[in-house]
Amino acid sequence: MELLSYTEIALLVGGVMIAAAFAGILAGLLGVGGGIVIVPVLFWVFTFIQFDPALAMPLAVATSLATIIATALSSARAHHKRGAVDMLLVKRWGPWMAAGALLGGAVAGLVDGTALLLVFGIVGLAVSVNLARPKTLVLSDDLPRGKAAQPALAGLIGTVSAMMGIGGGTLGVPVLTACSVPVHRAVGTAAAFGLIIAVPAVIALIIAGLGVEGRPPLSLGYVNLVAAALILPISTTLAPRGAQLAHALDAKWVKRAFAVFLAITSLRMLWTALA
Numbered sequence: 001m002e003l004l005s006y007t008e009i010a011l012l013v014g015g016v017m018i019a020a021a022f023a024g025i026l027a028g029l030l031g032v033g034g035g036i037v038i039v040p041v042l043f044w045v046f047t048f049i050q051f052d053p054a055l056a057m058p059l060a061v062a063t064s065l066a067t068i069i070a071t072a073l074s075s076a077r078a079h080h081k082r083g084a085v086d087m088l089l090v091k092r093w094g095p096w097m098a099a100g101a102l103l104g105g106a107v108a109g110l111v112d113g114t115a116l117l118l119v120f121g122i123v124g125l126a127v128s129v130n131l132a133r134p135k136t137l138v139l140s141d142d143l144p145r146g147k148a149a150q151p152a153l154a155g156l157i158g159t160v161s162a163m164m165g166i167g168g169g170t171l172g173v174p175v176l177t178a179c180s181v182p183v184h185r186a187v188g189t190a191a192a193f194g195l196i197i198a199v200p201a202v203i204a205l206i207i208a209g210l211g212v213e214g215r216p217p218l219s220l221g222y223v224n225l226v227a228a229a230l231i232l233p234i235s236t237t238l239a240p241r242g243a244q245l246a247h248a249l250d251a252k253w254v255k256r257a258f259a260v261f262l263a264i265t266s267l268r269m270l271w272t273a274l275a
Contacts, residue, residue: 008049012216013230015045020231024238025245026258034071034235035064035166036127039120040265042227046216053272055214057113057120061165062205062222065105065198067231068167072194074236084188086181089143090196093154097196100158105201108163109208109222117273119163123171124266130174131259134252139178157193162201168193 019041023034039060046056079085108116130137144150157171164170172190177183206221218225 011049012045016227016230017234020234021238024235025241035068036170038064039165040269052214054113057116058108058222059224061108061116063224063227064165065202066223066228068194068198070232071236072167072191072198075191076195079188079191084184085192086185086189089189090192094196096151096154097158097193098200100155101162101197102200102204104159104162105204106208109205114273116163117269121266121270123160123164124262127170128259128263132256136177138180141180143179158197161197168197
């Protein structure tokens with residue numbers, strides 16, 4: 001493993017700090033998970049300092065998920081105190097979601113980084129379209145009632161979220177609101193989902209990354225400890241500032257602007273994967 005130059009270290013630190021600030025503000029402003037911002041920015045930072053794209057993507061995914069453990073725990077506690085977490089749903093979906101996340105983390109650590117780029121690009125485009133919609137998409141009056149439907153849905157959310165390096169909010173909130181769950185309850189419950197997803201996925205990615213050549217210094221498996229340590233305090237400090245901005249700005253236009261950013265980012269990742 002080669003040591004990074006001073007210039008590469010400065011670029012890594014600067015890029016990670018910008019990603020953390022952006023993620024923290026948007027998390028508070030729009031209620032989206034920070035991973036949807038952190039993963040692509042980390043990927044571009046890692047590739048800019050000459051890491052192999054096949055290695056940069058699992059590094060970005062694993063590092064993002066490691067930061068989500070702390071932020072999801074804090075967020076879930078806050079929502080639980082306000083009675084906004086559906087604990088029955090968390091208990092019912094949790095085992096299936098954790099199993100899906102463990103599978104997704106294992107797959108993310110074993111497949112070529114191109115596959116992760118494709119997953120992030122495709123799902124990111126779908127999320128950007130949903131964010132740009134003027135009204136919340138509602139597909140049914142209740143959650144699916146079939147015996148296999150809810151376990152399958154929970155497992156799918158866990159698997160895809162782990163492969164993308166995101167928590168429970170990005171996919172969990174739109175899925176729950178599409179099934180007529182009130183948005184404040186969907187956000188609170190999805191915060192608990194984030195913890196259920198992140199823990200098993202990070203364990204899988206640490207194991208999968210052990211012994212892999214070319215990782216940055218101070219990496220535990222695919223988790224870069226330096227980047228995670230930089231992201232956590234910045235994103236958690238700025239999230240309340242984002243919440244304050246939400247009351248001062250027209251969230252509708254900010255949401256649409258982020259949808260454009262996410263669409264462009266997703267298309268760039270797809271272009272990289274297919275080039």
